[in-house]
Amino acid sequence: MKETLRFGFILGIICIVAAGLLAGVDILTKPKILAQEKLEEELSLRAIFPSAHHFDEVRDGEKVIYYKIFSSDGKFIGVAFNTSGKGYAGEIKTLVGMLSDGKITAIKVTSQSETPGLGSRIAETNFTERFQGKSDLSGVEAITGATISSRAVIDSVKKKAEEIRLRVENDR
Amino acid sequence: MKSLIKEFSKGITVLNPTFGLILGLCPTLAISTSLFNAIGMGVAATFVLVFSNLIISALRNFIPARIRLPSYIVIIATFVTICELGLKAYLPGLSKSLGIFIPLIVVNCIIMARAEAFASSNRILPSIFDGLGMGIGFTLGISIIAFIRELLGSGSIAGIGLLKSNEFILVMILSPGALLTMGLLIALSRLLGLTKR
Structure with missing residues (x-):
């Protein structure tokens, strides 16, 4: 009994010190990590919407549903949204830009874990264009030899594009 | 001093984690698709190894033998998380390409093995040198495999393309390529007497 208490106490001390240390590191790195994410998001949005001047996030609670894209003279020109689908080796996340008439401007695969050299080709411009x-x-044609990965992207973009089209109509 | 050099160099040669001890194969197989990733992984694992060895060695008389494993895991996991947050904040590109394998350093058996086999029964300074040697040995091992796989499998070195698309062998970048490369390198290192059986 006494042994058990002593062991619990020692392990408890180790855990408390570890938690304190991690809390400190978290406080130090959090603003930097958030800034990096923000920067990456902005760069991705600019990549799929070169004509964009500024963006507005449309939120539902905490989650960003889509971004409204405005040109330099403040005109609403389109939307951008994130979508994801199940590929061959895991989730494939894609950022999609769509003009207000429903035409896709460009897509960008933001995260994927498909087979290097095969499925991973979905991230190359040859496919995204x-x-x-x-x-x-x-x-849209799938890549030969990477049908599952290609279809995952095509289907997820298609499904979400329809959803967003309806939503944008309603929000107007 | 002489013994410190010995503790340092054994991890690179005879007890090399990849070719001698054959430990920590999960990241070795998964990350060795490109030289850049391999070096990043190696440096991250070395950081964790050195600091976990340091702390475990410093606390070796404080931690009772019966609860040493949970204690080691907490200590190792702490350094892995520090490493992960640091990478996310300062090297987001590398953090993205290493992905899940950074948090998985926690279960890398090299780190657990060095904690159990060395740091728990040695003084601080030799433990740091042991961790450093093992870490560099791991980095070297994974980098050699990655160099061969990246060159043969995607025709580039550290992302710089060298070969044309019909001149490389796709299978080298997939899992069979990792096993083939590693097996041949282990055989070679034993043939040359660099590592022990």
């Missing part, structure tokens, strides 16, 4: 200017995505 197939979406450009399309509003009906059933015409």
